[in-house]
Amino acid sequence: MAEIIAFANQKGGVGKTTTAVNLAACLAVSERRVLLVDMDPQANASSGSGLEREDGRPCVYECLLDPSQVREAIHPTQIEGLDILPSSMRLVGAEVELVAALGREYRLKKALAQVAADYEYILIDCPPSLSLLTVNTLCAADGVIIPIQAEYYALEGLSQLLNTIELVRESLNPQLVVRGVVLTMYDSRLNLCNMVRKEVEDHFGDRMYSSIIRRNVKLGEAPSHGKPILLYDAGSPGSQNYIALAQEILDESVQT
């Protein structure tokens, strides 16, 4: 059965999408069957993986309303072993449309249950909010990886995020755990980054992945070519950082 991992943080621009897209690619090239799910109406994970926008096929939005659509909505990608369940702008409507729906928190869980046996990892990219789309993702996931940008504002939102994860664990999904936190956009020359790193190490201890993602412009360029960093510039530090992180995730899986 697939390990289902959510990439969540309501602070915007911290590297959720970049981490989900690149980790998915790294795990796939390590011969694992991977599904990347885009739960953000911005659909950045979809375009960052090379998908054309709005191609008329069902996307994750339709799957929340009717879980049986999921197989039709899944696309292959340029990487062997990596599929994607894309998002679209239509997803913005789901927040309001599902408010009064039965079992509204479990719609994604139901949809993914249809295909979980086909994958070893299912990675889910969240939007920058603690709304129903993120709650749906936390209910579908076994674990959460929290990308933390090495900036001050990114620290401020952590307690709110951890509270929300705890609430979901208590009332909706008892098996949900925080797998770990990963520091992103790190530049060791900046005091600000080192200050944040120290705070994160003090607060999370060994739940902070030792692989730190450094600031690297190639990670910002790759999405404009619709490619994960592995296909855009395999030799870049960005690639190496995500390959190292993928190895830590694989090692963890062996232990559980």
Added chain:
Amino acid sequence: MAEIIAFANQKGGVGKTTTAVNLAACLAVSERRVLLVDMDPQANASSGSGLEREDGRPCVYECLLDPSQVREAIHPTQIEGLDILPSSMRLVGAEVELVAALGREYRLKKALAQVAADYEYILIDCPPSLSLLTVNTLCAADGVIIPIQAEYYALEGLSQLLNTIELVRESLNPQLVVRGVVLTMYDSRLNLCNMVRKEVEDHFGDRMYSSIIRRNVKLGEAPSHGKPILLYDAGSPGSQNYIALAQEILDESVQT
């Protein structure tokens, strides 16, 4: 009567808060009466302006439920002429609580109408989404300033944002205009930044402010001291960029 300006972009981490906080400070030191409103449950604009978190007083959340609370919720700041209407985590609840409420889109507009005569500018920081909180802000505002990070993903979400602004103008707030877009976190040494700058110039023409906000670590450090850049490091490029942008806003006001 106050000019009411929203800082909106559903893409996360593009510099909405940094622009709202620093522009508010620059306008206040130019002898204008300014109110900064924080409509993001993350409350970054509140802490970036030096406010202690959760001090037991009403915040913008209470004002959406009962517009008469607004005077009690407003605080002075360290800068003469600059007041703040802070946010708190409680604001997360407003999204769901207001869904069925009467006049739900106009709650902020009603609250600000109580105090608009006391200010020349009211600047409103939005969360990274196109949800009810952002719609409330667009209904209360006369104009929108769109911060755009010099990155690829930041370009992708623009059409969705412009569509939403157009929808609000057609059905809820006919006077709403896009005052302009401002490029943030710009590093002229990077091709990616220059590519994005060219796209934004081609797309927006003279609605792009000529003041570009360059990447400058001092802008990231200032919030950890609870200070706008003007108080933290007045001589830094970050300060100069926001002073220049404030001057463009003031010049615009004279023309309208």
